[in-house]
Amino acid sequence: MNDAKQTPPANDQTDDQMATPTADSEVVQEPSVPNGEGEPAAPAEDSLVEEQAAEIAELKDKILRAMAEVENMRRRASREKEDAHNYAVTKFARDMLAVSDNLRRAIDSIPAQAREQEDVKHVLAGIELTESELLNTFEKHKIKKIEAEGQKFDPNQHQAMFEVENPAVEPGTVLQVVQTGYAIADRLLRPAMVGVAKGGQKKADVKVDQKA
Known part of the structure; x- marks a missing residue:
């Protein structure tokens, strides 16, 4: 007996060929999942x-x-x-101004001829020394005299008591100080009581005509 050799059919495919997908077969893709840096998280x-x-x-x-x-x-x-x-010492300083005034009145009340007498001279020196010490104490506490005589009248620092006819000076000039004024720091402590010039000649304004 002759053994017949059987060959596989021509149209049969191997297992590897069966496993390989063809071009016509569908490819299933997995859905994409946005990562942490994707667009959906940006607005938040x-x-x-x-x-x-x-x-x-x-x-x-x-x-x-x-x-x-x-x-x-x-x-x-x-x-x-x-x-x-x-x-802080404003009220006390205002009260002490009366002491200064009295010392000045005592000095001014001594006649010129009496000042040459030995006894009066010693008393006068003592009063002047006391006044000087008082004024130095005022200075330490920023209490200063207001210079008024010869100055232009300032209603913020001066108090006019009377007017004096004096054609030699400009009107409003302080001619006489009746009572000395004082300021403490930058505030008025007591205005200076003064006599003010009345009348007189005003300072002429010099006008120069300019020609083109």
Whole structure:
């Protein structure tokens, strides 16, 4: 008997060929999943950044306002302290001005011829020394005389008591001081009582005609 050899059919395919997909077969793709940096998360992040920026700006504004308020309080306290230092003795100083006035009256009341007498000379020297010490004490507390005689009348520092006819000076010039005025620091303590010039000739304004 002849054994017949059987060959596989021509149209049969191998297992590897069956496993390989053809061009016409469908390819199933897995759905894409957005990562953490994808488009869907961007709006939420922008909103969070804007919210944080607004909160930082608000906190910064509050801090600046608080710092400004503290600085204003510091300046106010410093000014009140300086005022208390300069003007705490105002009432006492005003009372002491009467002592200074009396000392000056005592000096002015001594006639010129009597000043040459030995006894009067010693008394006068003592009164003048006392007045000098008092004025030095005034200076230490920023209490100063107001220079009035020969000055232009200033209603903020002078009090006019009478007027004097004097054509030799400009009207409004202080000619006589009846009572000395004083200022403490930059405030008026007592106005100077003065006599003011009336009439007289005003300073002429010199006008120069300019020709083109």
